[in-house]
Amino acid sequence: MEAFELSKEFLEEFVTQLDLKKEDELIPVLERLFPADIAETFDSLNLEQAVYVTSLLDADKKIEVLAELDPEVQIKFFKGFTREEIALNFIQNMDSDDAVDVLSVIDAEAATEILSYIPDKQDSLYLTRLLRYPDNTAGGLMGGELIKVNINWNVAQCTEEIRKQAEEVSKVFTVYVVDDSDILLGWVSLKKIILAKATTPISEIFDSNIKYATVTTDGEDIASTMQKYDLIALPIVDSLNRLLGRVTIDDVLDFVKEEADKDYQMLSGISQNVEVKDKVWVLSKARLPWLIIGLFGGVLSSIVIGQFDGELQENVQLALFMPLIMAMAGNIGVQSSSIIVQGLANNTIDSSSVITKLGKELMVALINGLVCSALLMGYGLIAGKTNSIMTTVSIALFAVILLAAVVGTVVPLILDRFKIDPALATGPFITTSNDLLGLFLYFMIGKMLI
Amino acid sequence: MEAFELSKEFLEEFVTQLDLKKEDELIPVLERLFPADIAETFDSLNLEQAVYVTSLLDADKKIEVLAELDPEVQIKFFKGFTREEIALNFIQNMDSDDAVDVLSVIDAEAATEILSYIPDKQDSLYLTRLLRYPDNTAGGLMGGELIKVNINWNVAQCTEEIRKQAEEVSKVFTVYVVDDSDILLGWVSLKKIILAKATTPISEIFDSNIKYATVTTDGEDIASTMQKYDLIALPIVDSLNRLLGRVTIDDVLDFVKEEADKDYQMLSGISQNVEVKDKVWVLSKARLPWLIIGLFGGVLSSIVIGQFDGELQENVQLALFMPLIMAMAGNIGVQSSSIIVQGLANNTIDSSSVITKLGKELMVALINGLVCSALLMGYGLIAGKTNSIMTTVSIALFAVILLAAVVGTVVPLILDRFKIDPALATGPFITTSNDLLGLFLYFMIGKMLI
Known part of the structure; x- marks a missing residue:
């Protein structure tokens, strides 16, 4: 890759030259830098320094740098200009899709005023129109430059x-x-x-x-x-x-x-698009919703298991295999749901053929259930566990695997049918429901067999 | 979106015309179709029909269709041609990156022979060179056409x-x-x-x-x-x-x-790149490895809990909250690891600043741990649970959340440092280890407090 990277040393030197306003040295440096790199330096600059940098750039590069800034940095940066200056120095010269991205991060009242300063009425009309389309539609992604x-x-x-x-x-x-x-x-x-x-x-x-x-x-x-x-x-x-x-x-x-990052985070139980560099409380807030669902599920589980405490008292061995049942129910559910969610996202399946998909997932679960149960029985024999407990756990495991596959397959398909983002069904939500259902089934089978 | 979609009716009509070799009607249809659409019809055609379709296409479109085919379909399709025909009708005229993609799906001996039929020795030398670069490097992605x-x-x-x-x-x-x-x-x-x-x-x-x-x-x-x-x-x-x-x-x-699809599947415990339309045994095989890890973890858990069966006998209430502890340990671990994995993939963090990241994740865990433990204590008060059990569970929950965050943060960073794909640390692996560690900690705290 080409040599340049925004090193700490470079940034320190750069900031020093900025503070000394060494125009002659800064201009050739800025010419060599790509807009995305200049935008990256803004993360480390204060408002005065950032405004000074843009004053050294030609009109084209100035707007390219602005388009590359993170939304929060854009908002901060605009504090250094009047609304009229923003319209005439930046928005007016930007590609319309970039201009709309910028306008949509500032508040509506300010955006309207900025648009009113744009001399070409047709341009400002076009931007107003673009602003109305949601981000995730063709209208929100398009630009008028062609x-x-x-x-x-x-x-x-x-x-x-x-x-x-x-x-x-x-x-x-x-x-x-x-x-x-x-x-x-x-x-x-x-x-x-x-x-x-x-x-x-x-x-x-x-x-x-x-x-x-x-x-x-x-x-x-x-x-x-x-x-x-x-x-x-x-x-x-x-x-x-x-x-x-x-x-x-x-x-x-x-x-x-x-979108891929969002789906990935959804699957891992993070409810907003966050980055490592975000603040602690932003990160906490993004994760709490799913944790509270998990907590709620855990409390429900304790109530479900509470119904079986007679069986547990009698045979404490049953408790030993709860983690196994839960882990398998969770894994199978996440596997099934994520492959359905991905298929829906990539348009390789549609929600109409629910029965076919379900049949296939059940076949997969049947094979994997048999393999896992057989392995567990084998372990029981080698470890010399009593027959009745291992038979119970193995049978329950098989049943739980089938159930988890059904839940994992059906829930995202149903959500999709009702136009709800099926990705919601992945991660903690499916794990929590499968934990509950799996444990219930486990204890029911235990009650019958022991 | 433009009207055309490969409907069942269209396909049936198309196949009928193919079998009747109605050239005059097929040629205008094929002219209107995009290469990717023609490639899609090949999924439903037999070898003879597919070869006939390509005989109706001009040289440019022929190679574009070939480049769009799935690897398995390419291999099947080539059975209709000699190696010399493959070289002269297809490979020779393709963009070099597409040609290499095609050559890399057929076996090395056949590829070498096909390359020997290419008249321009410089071209075949260039392709031989490209074939040597791994898929996921610039050399594997590039083409020579510029x-x-x-x-x-x-x-x-x-x-x-x-x-x-x-x-x-x-x-x-x-x-x-x-x-x-x-x-x-x-x-x-x-x-x-x-x-x-x-x-x-x-x-x-x-x-x-x-x-x-x-x-x-x-x-x-x-x-x-x-x-x-x-x-x-x-x-x-x-x-x-x-x-x-x-x-x-x-x-x-x-x-x-x-890559995003692969990471998503890795996180959901599927070890190969699979699609909904793949065969049942392919889907089973892709999922079994992680399930067996989960099974192994479950058996280990049963051994760990077995060490505490005296405590369990005495206080069966402890068993009721095992699911809660496990679920939270798993969720926290996945959240922490996936944000680190994503940061590493997007180059927003590097593995050098382990301590800083860890400190931040611990702060997040501290906040979320306090909130969750307080909620749980609140539930205990409302539900009228005995004090000692809820205090134990709440304290254990707090400890488990901190531990899970540490494991979730450190493991991917360590893997990355040793040049192992950190995505391996997400999904079932981190869940399983956190289940085990979490339960151990839970019972240790239970033993001390009850």
Whole structure:
């Protein structure tokens, strides 16, 4: 990887030069740094230092740095500017998707005022419109910066238009072809335009076979379409097929990473998107909800087991294998539920074929249940345990494994059917219910057999 | 989203037309389908039908379809061709990264023979070289198709060269600038080339500020660099900084998705990358290892608890709260370990600052432990439980929460330090150890207090 990394030494030196306002030394350093790196230095700068840094950057880099800042840092940073300055120095020049990301972290009243300072009314209208779409939809992910040409033009007119439009579009991947009413007809690659003769009509070289989505399409669907078809950008249209914007793959990569992190945390029982560097109380708060569910489940378990304390008194051996039953019930439940949740997320299953999935999960549970019970019986023989207790535990284990698989499979499918995020069914929730059900089944079987 | 989806009805109709060899009707249908869709139909076709479909496709689409097939389907499909046909009809025309993906699923002997049929010896040498890099490194992710121009040229020469090279490169994002020895000097965007005058020297418009990586760089680092700097393609160089290839963001998106799925499954106790549609025994086999660890842990627990059966006989109430202690130990352990694992994966922490992380996790555990123990004491008061048992359980719970947090934090950090995938420490492994340790601590405290 290229040599540069934000080392402690670099940062100290950088801050010293900032405080001494050594412009001549700072400008070449800043030129060599990428916007994401400059944004990273802001974590260690105070407001005055950060504002001074941006004053040394050219207009393009200034907005790229802003777009890379964490939301909290953006909010802090804006304290150094009036709302009018924010509009004219930053928002106005940003790509619309980045501008909306920034505007959505500050409060609505401030955002509206900032938008009112943007001279181009069409731009501010477009931003207002984008702000209304939820984060996780095509509308929330898209930006308005794209190159479009009219179907009736030729390559020369098209190149001329690209020259004009390209000033505003930082990354050009595809040129979209529209008709006079802005309805999306197809696309033509930059490569084809470079390779074609100037007089060739666009209608001869454009490709009408194009993937697109509407503003309300779910972000997950956008991501899986772009992944499936290897798309670098996906055009977004309104209900009349008019071209409104495009979603680019770098934003989709961020989206996919964020969603994966969220699902991972959900599975591990953390209820908000947190990072190691977050404050102690933020981390505590994110974890407490699931812990309290676990605590509640534990108390319920104590009540369930309390119903069987006669059996326990009589045969204290039963208590020894409670952890085994619980652990297996939990593991099986998490395995089953997570594979269903992942299948739902990746669109490889839908909730319609519940019976088939359930049958398959039961088959898997049957095999694994038989193997585990047989292993446990084998252990009982070798360890010289009394027959009755090991038979009871083995039979109960088998039953619990089947039950846990059913619960793990059915719960996420039901949640999905009711349009609730099935990922809620993973982690502590499924573990807790399986613990309870598993222990109940265990003691019932124990009661019958011993 | 655009209307087309592979429906059952479409597939049935499609297969019927295939069997009747209705070429005239099939060709327009295939033209309208995207390569990924055609690849999807192959799941439902037999070898003869699949070979017939490819005979109707043009050379470009043929290889795109092949690249989209699942590895098992690729292997099945190749049975319809001789090794020479595979080399000449497919491998020769594919992007090098796709070709290597295909070659790496068939056995080494066959791959070598196929490579020997490729007429361009330089191409086959390049592929042989790519085959040597592990899947999860820059070398394994990169392809050789890129556009490079010499620093000494002008825009006109450059455009001419792009015309020539672009024939072979399906997606052009960036033009790389090299010197006479192929050493990477920088880049210039297609946009700049379109906008510049023909006589402008490349040396005047190129940008020497470029991110790149070497062939041995880890895939995760490639992904996080491309994500951080919003790159669409990342050039890859050898140890002498000679340009060897590039990694494109669509491949990185696939890589990130796969890694996230793998980590998710690891956390849920599934040891291989499996999908809902896999066969029952594949699913069973992927889950058994963790279940057997859980079983083993359960048996160990029974031995640990067995040491305290005097206490249990005396006070059977102790058994009632075993599930609570276990559940909390497991949840806390998974929460702590997964946040550390995620931090390590996202490069937001490194294993050097173990003490700081541990201190923070302990603070979080302290807060959550106090809250949970207080809630439990409260429940005891309301439910009118005897004081001694609830005090014991609450104190034990607090201790167990602290212990579980330590284990959950330290284990992944230690694994990472020893270059073992820290994700191994999540899921059943950490749950099992925390169950054991938690129960031991619980009974020790019970023994002392009751």
